[in-house]
Amino acid sequence: MGTNIRTKFHEDREIKPVFELSRDFIGTYMLSPIGRSIVVVVVVEVVVVVVVVVVVVVVVVVVEVVVVVVVVVVVVVVVVVVVVVVVLVVVVVVVVVVVVVVVEVVVVVVVVVVVVVVAVVGVVVVVEVVVVVVVVVVVVVVVVVVVVVVVVVAVVVVVVVVVVVVVVVVVVVVVVVVVVVVVEVVVEVVVVVEVVVVVVVVVVVVVEIVEEVAVVVEVIVVKVQVVVPKVRFTT
Incomplete structure (x- = not known):
């Protein structure tokens, strides 16, 4: 718990801004294996939805x-x-x-x-x-x-x-x-x-x-x- 708190401060013990903490958190999370897997899954789902919508539209038109x-x-x-x-x-x-x-x-x-x-x-x-x-x-x-x-x-x-x-x-x-x-x-x-x-x-x-x-x-x-x-x- 104490170690996590230390990582959020500079050497002079000042608190980082919230947007920097968010950016560090998102970058660290997205670069992790779990983050990359989630991104891949989301992209695949979006592609599948787009393909299904296109197929449905083509079938309806035909x-x-x-x-x-x-x-x-x-x-x-x-x-x-x-x-x-x-x-x-x-x-x-x-x-x-x-x-x-x-x-x-x-x-x-x-x-x-x-x-x-x-x-x-x-x-x-x-x-x-x-x-x-x-x-x-x-x-x-x-x-x-x-x-x-x-x-x-x-x-x-x-x-x-x-x-x-x-x-x-x-x-x-x-x-x-x-x-x-x-x-x-x-x-x-x-x-x-x-x-x-x-x-x-x-x-x-x-x-x-x-x-x-x-x-x-x-x-x-x-x-x-x-x-x-x-x-x-x-x-």
Whole structure:
């Protein structure tokens, strides 16, 4: 204990300043084997912590990059699938519209031919021509409306989701079917009207023939009644 106290004084027994004592103590301690071991351990721990932090940061960055790439790939795939589905739906709708238009044109041509043929035989040419014109105009308007609706639906389909596309396509198909049914009903009604007109014309002709035959028979009867008394008187 006394020896340790002596080391802290000069030869003239004056006390060293505190910072000099601290410096001597730290230098002596750090230069000792234990001090060097502790310094080495601390340095190794700092290096290990820095390496672990760097590795963790690199791993996190790599994982985030991989996740972003995967998300981008999935989004691109989904967009491509949606575009393909939309294109297919638009193609199907266009094909259906073209088929419906062709069928309607064929039906209109057939109706026009039938009406013209019947009109040549009948007396109601003007009425039948008017009916044909009305039917043709209605069919053309319906076809134009259907084509416009299909184009609008196709443009909207490109923007909306696949479910909305399917719903719109179903609605368009239903509208086309209803239009076709209405056109067919109108055509059938026109045909029925033409048949009725022909039947009426035939009945009128038959009635006129019967009336003419009745007149001829009456004339013959009158002549017979006039001739018979003369024959009896002469006999």
